Amino acid sequence: xxxxxxxxxxxxxxxxxxxxxxxxxxxxxxxxxxxxxxxxxxxxxxxxxxxxxxxxxxxxxxxxxxxxxxxxxxxxxxxxxxxxxxxxxxxxxxxxxxxxxxxxxxxxxxxxxxxxxxxxxxxxxxxxxxxxxxxxxxxxxxxxxxxxxxxxxxxxxxxxxxxxxxxxxxxxxxxxxxxxxxxxxxxxxxxxxxxxxxxxxxxxxxxxxxxxxxxxxxx
Amino acid sequence: xxxxxxxxxxxxxxxxxxxxxxxxxxxxxxxxxxxxxxxxxxxxxxxxxxxxxxxxxxxxxxxxxxxxxxxxxxxxxxxxxxxxxxxxxxxxxxxxxxxxxxxxxxxxxxxxxxxxxxxxxxxxxxxxxxxxxxxxxxxxxxxxxxxxxxxxxxxxxxxxxxxxxxxxxxxxxxxxxxxxxxxxxxxxxxxxxxxxxxxxxxxxxxxxxxxxxxxxxxxxxxxxxxxxxxxxxxxxxxxxxxxxxxxxxxxxxxxxx
Numbered sequence: 001x002x003x004x005x006x007x008x009x010x011x012x013x014x015x016x017x018x019x020x021x022x023x024x025x026x027x028x029x030x031x032x033x034x035x036x037x038x039x040x041x042x043x044x045x046x047x048x049x050x051x052x053x054x055x056x057x058x059x060x061x062x063x064x065x066x067x068x069x070x071x072x073x074x075x076x077x078x079x080x081x082x083x084x085x086x087x088x089x090x091x092x093x094x095x096x097x098x099x100x101x102x103x104x105x106x107x108x109x110x111x112x113x114x115x116x117x118x119x120x121x122x123x124x125x126x127x128x129x130x131x132x133x134x135x136x137x138x139x140x141x142x143x144x145x146x147x148x149x150x151x152x153x154x155x156x157x158x159x160x161x162x163x164x165x166x167x168x169x170x171x172x173x174x175x176x177x178x179x180x181x182x183x184x185x186x187x188x189x190x191x192x193x194x195x196x197x198x199x200x201x202x203x204x205x206x207x208x209x210x211x212x213x214x215x216x217x218x219x
Numbered sequence: 220x221x222x223x224x225x226x227x228x229x230x231x232x233x234x235x236x237x238x239x240x241x242x243x244x245x246x247x248x249x250x251x252x253x254x255x256x257x258x259x260x261x262x263x264x265x266x267x268x269x270x271x272x273x274x275x276x277x278x279x280x281x282x283x284x285x286x287x288x289x290x291x292x293x294x295x296x297x298x299x300x301x302x303x304x305x306x307x308x309x310x311x312x313x314x315x316x317x318x319x320x321x322x323x324x325x326x327x328x329x330x331x332x333x334x335x336x337x338x339x340x341x342x343x344x345x346x347x348x349x350x351x352x353x354x355x356x357x358x359x360x361x362x363x364x365x366x367x368x369x370x371x372x373x374x375x376x377x378x379x380x381x382x383x384x385x386x387x388x389x390x391x392x393x394x395x396x397x398x399x400x401x402x403x404x405x406x407x408x409x410x411x412x413x414x415x416x417x418x419x420x421x422x423x424x425x426x427x428x429x430x431x432x433x434x435x436x437x438x439x440x441x442x443x444x445x446x447x448x449x450x451x452x453x454x455x456x457x458x459x460x461x462x463x464x465x466x467x468x469x470x471x472x473x474x475x476x
Contacts, residue, residue: 005473072432074459075468211461 005071009080012063016084016091019056020135023091023098026053027131027194030098030105031124034187037109042102050099057092061085076208083208087138090197090204094131097190097197104183104190113180118166120187123159126152127191130198137202143209146202150214156195163188222440222453228253228393228423229274229298234288236269236447238281243269245447247288251393256415256424258438258455260431262470265444267427271395274298274425275312276305310337313386317398319378321370321385326353326362329370329381333389348388355421356384357414376407383414387422394418396426400433412437431471435459443467 026049033041064085067073073081130149137145163185170181203215227250236244244266251257251274259267272278273290276298290298298308310333321329328335330352331345339345349366353359358380362373370381379399386394396415400408415424415437428434434441435455442452443462451458451467462468469475 003473074431074435074471075462077472078460 005067005073005077008063008067008071009073009077012060012067012081012084015056015060015063016087017135017139019053019060019088019091020138022049022056023053023095024128024131024135026095026098027128030101031121031128031191033105034101034108034124035121037105037113039106039109042105042109045102046099050095053092053095057088060088064088079208079211083204086204087201090200094194094197097194100190101187104187107183108180111180111183113177113183116184117170117181118163118184118188119159120184120191123156123163123188123191126156126159127195127198130156130195131201134198134201134205137205138208141205141209143206146205146209149202150199153195153199156192160188160192225250225252225255225440227251228293230289230291230294232289232291234270234273234290235286236266236273236278237285238269239283243447244273247449249442249449249452251423251425252440253423254420255439256419256426256437257440257442258434259425259427259442259444260429260434260471261444261450262475263429266447267442267444268397270444271397271425271427274393274395275309275314276303277314279305310389311391312393312395313389313391314395314397315379315382315386315399317401319375319382319402321373321378321381323369323371325367326370326373326381327366330384330388332385337389352384352388353381355387355418356380357410357417358384374407376403376410379403379407379411380414383411383418387418391422393423393425396424398427398429401429408433443470445470 026045029041030045032038033045064081067081071077130152133145134149137143137149167181167185171178174181200215203213206212206214229251231247231249231251234244234247235242247270259271261267269278272281273286278284278286286299292298292308292311296308297303322332324332327349330349331339334345334348350359350363353362358377361377362381370378373381379402383394383399400411403411412433415426418424419439426434426438438455440452441455441458443450443458443466445466451462451464453463457463458467459471462471
């Protein structure tokens with residue numbers, strides 16, 4: 001084994017962090033665009049950003065496979081490559097949710113949706129905070145920070161569950177706006193999924209640092 | 220730290236080893252798992268080959284050496300006891316070396332060499348041992364039609380398998396392998412590795428290897444040595460995915476050594 005593998009791993013880390021930063025920005029832009037029902041921003045996310053992230057995902061996967069095949073990493077090196085391979089996939093899926101949000105914007109704009117009957121931005125702040133902290137835990141290789149992300153998951157889940165109650169009431173009150181209202185739980189759902197996938201990234205970081213698989217464990 | 224959830228065949232306790240005044244092994248304690256493959260890894264000079272040679276007293280041949288502590292075979296045989304006959308011991312604990320060393324005799328005579336020395340002269344017995352040993356060493360099909368031709372005409376990989384057949388012929392319980400593939404090409408290496416996996420279950424195998432991938436492919440347990448000390452001993456899967464100690468991790472990931 002040589003120093004060469006460590007250069008490959010450094011380059012992989014750089015690639016995944018670049019992708020992470022880009023996905024984080026896309027989620028942020030999607031949330032701002034939802035708040036403003038900004039169709040042109042939504043179109044940019046759908047037409048440009050998705051393709052960029054998809055290509056990044058493929059590039060990182062190919063580099064990971066090449067590193068596994070050519071260097072047969074073990075121990076911490078193996079765990080890093082496997083974690084990057086998984087985080088790569090989580091990030092691509094998170095970006096899909098920013099695209100899904102952008103698609104909803106176009107519909108909601110067309111339907112002239114007004115103010116949302118619940119605090120979507122509040123939920124978005126928590127989900128984005130989780131993603132941001134999960135990526136920080138990766139950069140800093142900090143499992144404690146990763147555990148803080150996982151601890152926040154229930155709050156996002158609870159807020160998302162509460163949205164259904166608000167929407168049910170809203171539907172009863174405003175039958176004429178049902179086309180708009182019916183779309184709102186999807187937005188909340190996308191953000192809740194961003195939180196879930198941020199937790200997955202945090203779990204991957206814990207595995208990377210400690211070698212322990214914490215997924216599917218009772219608290 | 221050491222795993223204990225297996226049946227042990229040799230128990231090593233507080234083993235120190237000296238070449239003259241220079242100490243080569245320091246307080247080694249480990250249990251050797253029965254009918255499993257144990258790999259010894261570590262940088263050159265870490266003591267792994269010296270330790271391997273302790274198991275069948277091959278260090279006796281080196282000269283000015285001394286050893287304290289014990290290696291106990293089957294709970295009662297003290298390998299280092301002065302009354303222990305090393306020749307008897309080596310029948311139970313065979314060895315395969317880095318460079319294959321067939322005798323300049325026929326394939327047949329190489330395999331039966333140990334039996335003849337032990338006084339076995341019965342042709343039917345020898346014939347049977349030749350066939351079963353060569354079959355176990357995965358060499359029978361390649362040489363069955365030329366058993367009485369010189370072993371020196373075999374390829375490097377075949378010679379090494381012949382040496383394994385010769386070791387097996389005296390029906391040992393333990394096989395010590397000191398870098399058995401380091402002089403072989405990848406195809407012959409793969410055959411020897413396959414053979415090691417086949418022999419596991421019938422024999423206890425201890426293999427010293429510089430090739431970390433080989434250790435991870437063929438062994439059930441791995442022991443990492445550094446500067447004469449046993450640093451970490453554990454299941455191979457654990458050692459190569461999540462070693463307990465940073466020193467082990469740094470070595471197997473190529474950060475030192």
